[in-house]
Amino acid sequence: MYQDKIEEIKAAIAAADANTAEELEAYRMEFISKKSVVGQLFGMMGQIPNEEKRAFGQLVNGVKNLADEKFQALIEKVNSSTSKSKSREIDLTLPPSNQQLGSIHPLTATRQRIIEIFERIGFNLSEGPEIEDDWHNFTALNFPENHPAREMQDTFFIEKNPDIALRTHTSSVQVRVMENQKPPIRTLSPGRVYRNEAISARAHCIFHQVEGLYVDENVGFADLKNTLYHFAKEMFGKGTKVRFRPSYFPFTEPSAEIDITCLICGGKGCNVCKGTGWVEIGGSGMVDPNVLENCGIDSKKYTGFAFGMGIERITMLKYQIKDLRLFTENDARFLKQFSPLMT
Numbered sequence: 001m002y003q004d005k006i007e008e009i010k011a012a013i014a015a016a017d018a019n020t021a022e023e024l025e026a027y028r029m030e031f032i033s034k035k036s037v038v039g040q041l042f043g044m045m046g047q048i049p050n051e052e053k054r055a056f057g058q059l060v061n062g063v064k065n066l067a068d069e070k071f072q073a074l075i076e077k078v079n080s081s082t083s084k085s086k087s088r089e090i091d092l093t094l095p096p097s098n099q100q101l102g103s104i105h106p107l108t109a110t111r112q113r114i115i116e117i118f119e120r121i122g123f124n125l126s127e128g129p130e131i132e133d134d135w136h137n138f139t140a141l142n143f144p145e146n147h148p149a150r151e152m153q154d155t156f157f158i159e160k161n162p163d164i165a166l167r168t169h170t171s172s173v174q175v176r177v178m179e180n181q182k183p184p185i186r187t188l189s190p191g192r193v194y195r196n197e198a199i200s201a202r203a204h205c206i207f208h209q210v211e212g213l214y215v216d217e218n219v220g221f222a223d224l225k226n227t228l229y230h231f232a233k234e235m236f237g238k239g240t241k242v243r244f245r246p247s248y249f250p251f252t253e254p255s256a257e258i259d260i261t262c263l264i265c266g267g268k269g270c271n272v273c274k275g276t277g278w279v280e281i282g283g284s285g286m287v288d289p290n291v292l293e294n295c296g297i298d299s300k301k302y303t304g305f306a307f308g309m310g311i312e313r314i315t316m317l318k319y320q321i322k323d324l325r326l327f328t329e330n331d332a333r334f335l336k337q338f339s340p341l342m343t
């Protein structure tokens with residue numbers, strides 16, 4: 001009878017297969033281990049009549065060898081298929097996968113660079129709300145009651161009486177900082193600002209500014225000039241010149257507009273600088289004593305300078321971008337030119 005059983009086991013061994021380590025182990029348990037069907041055959045020796053023991057032993061050994069050989073073959077098969085798939089994972093000859101690196105928005109890159117330059121000379125960062133009251137955006141900054149910037153064509157009002165509006169400049173953050181801190185104050189306030197302007201290549205109703213403020217004893221106009229001169233050289237390159245043009249802002253006295261040498265033509269004169277060789281990047285001046293007093297700072301003891309620059313403007317000059325609208329259109333062909341390493 002055991003002959004049938006042995007034939008059955010032989011057929012099962014022949015049919016067995018394994019593709020994974022788990023299946024290999026299952027095979028070992030079924031045909032190789034002590035408790036396997038082959039192991040059990042050896043246990044039957046006691047029930048076999050003496051004269052048949054020799055023939056039975058030979059048959060069982062034959063099955064065992066068959067099981068062992070098959071086991072070796074399966075081990076090789078599993079090993080070679082897993083090592084093949086492993087080496088496929090790290091095939092260095094394959095072309096690189098086409099994974100795209102994200103890019104940093106040019107305005108973000110410029111903002112980061114500006115912050116970096118001023119942080120190194122001791123300015124900290126401050127922020128204020130984009131929805132402002134009249135006091136912080138206008139009144140504390142010494143805007144006369146009837147100043148045109150308060151009128152509807154410039155400002156997006158949210159509520160009238162009391163006036164709540166989208167801030168028209170980051171100078172509002174100056175007021176908030178001075179109200180809450182004592183000099184010495186050295187702070188930089190980047191942020192988004194809003195003006196009711198028609199969108200064109202040169203103007204937008206939403207744009208970004210960075211405001212700087214330095215208040216301490218004995219701060220003078222020379223400090224303002226040196227600071228902005230340092231900034232221009234760091235931002236645009238060593239050869240950049242800075243020019244201060246007398247101007248008017250309600251919150252500074254004296255006030256000056258900041259020009260730098262035109263980067264497009266190197267100061268020779270082109271259509272970007274309208275032939276002058278200079279381009280404007282912002283406004284500046286000595287903080288008006290009225291503004292210091294409005295914010296609770298003793299204007300007899302302290303003086304300060306302030307400046308405000310357009311981040312879009314600086315970015316356009318630095319990367320020679322001709323149309324402001326590109327910054328907000330999210331055209332991937334434009335944006336992907338700015339690699340994360342570009343700042």
Ligand code: DAH
Binds near residue numbers: 212249283309
């Ligand atoms: N707030 C002005 C603007 O938006 C820019 C400016 C001018 C800021 C002079 C200043 C400054 O801090 O001192 O046009």
